[in-house]
Amino acid sequence: MGSGCWTIEKRSNLRNDSLSRENGSVPETGCLSVVVLGASGDLAKKKTFPALFNLYRQGFLLSNEVHIFGYARTKISDDELRNRIRGILIQGKGASDEQLEELSKFLQLIKYVSGSYDSAEGFQLLDKEISEHEVSKKTIEGSSPDLGGWTRIVVEKPFGKDLDSSEKLSEQIGELFEEPQIYRIDHYLGKELVQNLLVLRFANRFFMPLWNRDNIDNVQIVFREDFGTEGRGGYFDEYGIIRDIIQNHLLQVFCLVAMEKPSSLKPERIRDEKVKVLQSVLPIKDEEVVLGQYDGYRDDPTVPDNSNTPTFATVVLRIHNERWEGVPFILKAGKALNSRKAEIRVQFKDVPGDIFKCQKQGRNEFVIRLQPKEAMYMKLTVKQPGLEMSTVQSELDLSYGQRYQGLTIPEAYERLILDTIRGDQQHFVRRDELKAAWEIFTPLLHGIDNGELKPTLYQPGSRGPEEADQLLERSGYVQTHGYIWIPPTL
Ligand SMILES: NC(=O)C1=CN([C@@H]2O[C@H](COP(=O)(O)OP(=O)(O)OC[C@H]3O[C@@H](n4cnc5c(N)ncnc54)[C@H](OP(=O)(O)O)[C@@H]3O)[C@@H](O)[C@H]2O)C=CC1
Numbered sequence: 001m002g003s004g005c006w007t008i009e010k011r012s013n014l015r016n017d018s019l020s021r022e023n024g025s026v027p028e029t030g031c032l033s034v035v036v037l038g039a040s041g042d043l044a045k046k047k048t049f050p051a052l053f054n055l056y057r058q059g060f061l062l063s064n065e066v067h068i069f070g071y072a073r074t075k076i077s078d079d080e081l082r083n084r085i086r087g088i089l090i091q092g093k094g095a096s097d098e099q100l101e102e103l104s105k106f107l108q109l110i111k112y113v114s115g116s117y118d119s120a121e122g123f124q125l126l127d128k129e130i131s132e133h134e135v136s137k138k139t140i141e142g143s144s145p146d147l148g149g150w151t152r153i154v155v156e157k158p159f160g161k162d163l164d165s166s167e168k169l170s171e172q173i174g175e176l177f178e179e180p181q182i183y184r185i186d187h188y189l190g191k192e193l194v195q196n197l198l199v200l201r202f203a204n205r206f207f208m209p210l211w212n213r214d215n216i217d218n219v220q221i222v223f224r225e226d227f228g229t230e231g232r233g234g235y236f237d238e239y240g241i242i243r244d245i246i247q248n249h250l251l252q253v254f255c256l257v258a259m260e261k262p263s264s265l266k267p268e269r270i271r272d273e274k275v276k277v278l279q280s281v282l283p284i285k286d287e288e289v290v291l292g293q294y295d296g297y298r299d300d301p302t303v304p305d306n307s308n309t310p311t312f313a314t315v316v317l318r319i320h321n322e323r324w325e326g327v328p329f330i331l332k333a334g335k336a337l338n339s340r341k342a343e344i345r346v347q348f349k350d351v352p353g354d355i356f357k358c359q360k361q362g363r364n365e366f367v368i369r370l371q372p373k374e375a376m377y378m379k380l381t382v383k384q385p386g387l388e389m390s391t392v393q394s395e396l397d398l399s400y401g402q403r404y405q406g407l408t409i410p411e412a413y414e415r416l417i418l419d420t421i422r423g424d425q426q427h428f429v430r431r432d433e434l435k436a437a438w439e440i441f442t443p444l445l446h447g448i449d450n451g452e453l454k455p456t457l458y459q460p461g462s463r464g465p466e467e468a469d470q471l472l473e474r475s476g477y478v479q480t481h482g483y484i485w486i487p488p489t490l
């Protein structure tokens with residue numbers, strides 16, 4: 001992705017310098033070429049270009065050092081691509097003249113090369129464009145034309161469809177790039193509250209003694225969307241909700257919740273711990289899986305009429321180690337449900353020798369809401385204020401919107417692209433981690449692909465199949481009834 005020298009340290013105001021040094025990332029200096037493959041596609045439109053623009057606006061990409069090359073099959077000119085991007089970046093916003101000027105300057109950094117993904121011709125053209133730019137820049141600066149520098153490749157999912165195809169893909173990429181050059185992106189690792197998990201768990205005395213099988217009854221990691229596959233049916237049907245969300249995004253969150261403390265913040269030490277916990281996951285039992293497909297999913301013309309693809313799944317993972325033996329980790333994801341949210345819900349065991357009848361109120365829960373409206377709250381039993389000695393469930397509440405007013409939380413892609421430029425692989429998936437993740441899910445996925453496991457139909461806008469709540473209950477989760485949250489007024 002880059003070449004020559006690139007200075008990031010001098011403007012690393014997004015991140016504490018001492019942490020960056022600690023985790024082993026190397027400051028880079030010089031000019032940077034960013035190649036966006038699939039530049040005319042959905043991801044580039046929704047995520048990549050907006051992230052690059054935000055980095056540019058914050059001074060992390062400098063006009064005199066950066067060039068962005070879009071590459072895709074569609075035959076369009078530089079200006080056509082720029083116009084498309086302009087339309088997305090200013091959509092619905094009443095932009096000021098200053099912002100429009102900033103945007104125009106950013107767009108001038110973008111060039112477009114049209115070519116296919118499977119022939120050398122297009123890539124030779126791309127190479128020529130990049131070299132011309134980098135050579136001319138070096139020549140202007142009067143330095144040697146020896147390009148040197150580094151190349152990093154960001155790879156988006158799907159990383160295969162099962163263990164074998166993923167390993168094959170890893171081998172093919174491995175023939176071209178070394179592992180330190182490969183950034184397998186999982187955008188959940190760029191979310192604010194996912195990045196906070198390490199800090200929460202290992203920088204707070206509160207949690208350390210409680211975070212184990214002695215105190216925690218069950219953990220839920222939940223992803224819900226209130227819309228269906230909308231226009232992506234063709235892609236989705238090949239993959240399904242387990243490959244789309246659970247095997248990657250939720251499993252990454254699972255690792256950060258369940259892994260042991262790394263010996264340091266160095267990316268490799270963190271990733272070592274993630275691999276260890278993944279390798280301790282027991283084979284998934286069919287009776288601890290519920291699959292669903294929403295009614296209407298097959299109406300999409302790109303979805304086969306007899307599709308067996310789940311759009312909803314609840315899967316219980318069990319870890320065979322000293323900390324977690326016996327604690328179910330319930331991973332749940334679904335499309336076309338009744339709400340949109342992603343959260344981690346840690347439910348504690350009942351209080352032993354309970355003299356207050358706390359069980360009537362519900363158990364202690366620690367909830368980390370990843371989205372929307374980032375928050376973390378602890379549900380706890382307190383005395384009902386007043387003359388009587390009665391108890392009620394309340395919460396210690398850290399809502400980001402209230403606590404950090406006026407702060408804009410960066411988009412996941414923004415952070416992860418910046419990490420790539422900085423050479424920090426902490427929030428990217430290592431090859432052995434990916435392999436361990438596929439080892440967990442491949443038998444289940446093959447069972448679904450072969451039609452041995454079938455999804456139950458559920459109504460769009462519902463909670464998903466009832467069997468999922470029954471599985472939750474069987475796993476030990478106790479739903480709180482009657483808890484009322486009164487949102488604070490700002
Ligand atoms: N800072 C903040 O923003 C705070 C917000 N709150 C809000 O207060 C409200 C109550 O809090 P909370 O306890 O977190 O959320 P809920 O009362 O919505 O309950 C959440 C839990 O109950 C499960 N559940 C809901 N319905 C059923 C059902 N029919 N069968 C089985 N399980 C079910 C949910 O599962 P599933 O995940 O599948 O829906 C989830 O695990 C929420 O709206 C919450 O956002 C509370 C404190 C702080």
Ligand SMILES: O=C1O[C@H](COP(=O)(O)O)[C@@H](O)[C@H](O)[C@H]1O
Pocket residue numbers: 187225244245342
């Ligand atoms: O990777 C994916 O993620 C999105 C959800 O991302 P979020 O950041 O909005 O939670 C999901 O809609 C999509 O199906 C999946 O491929």
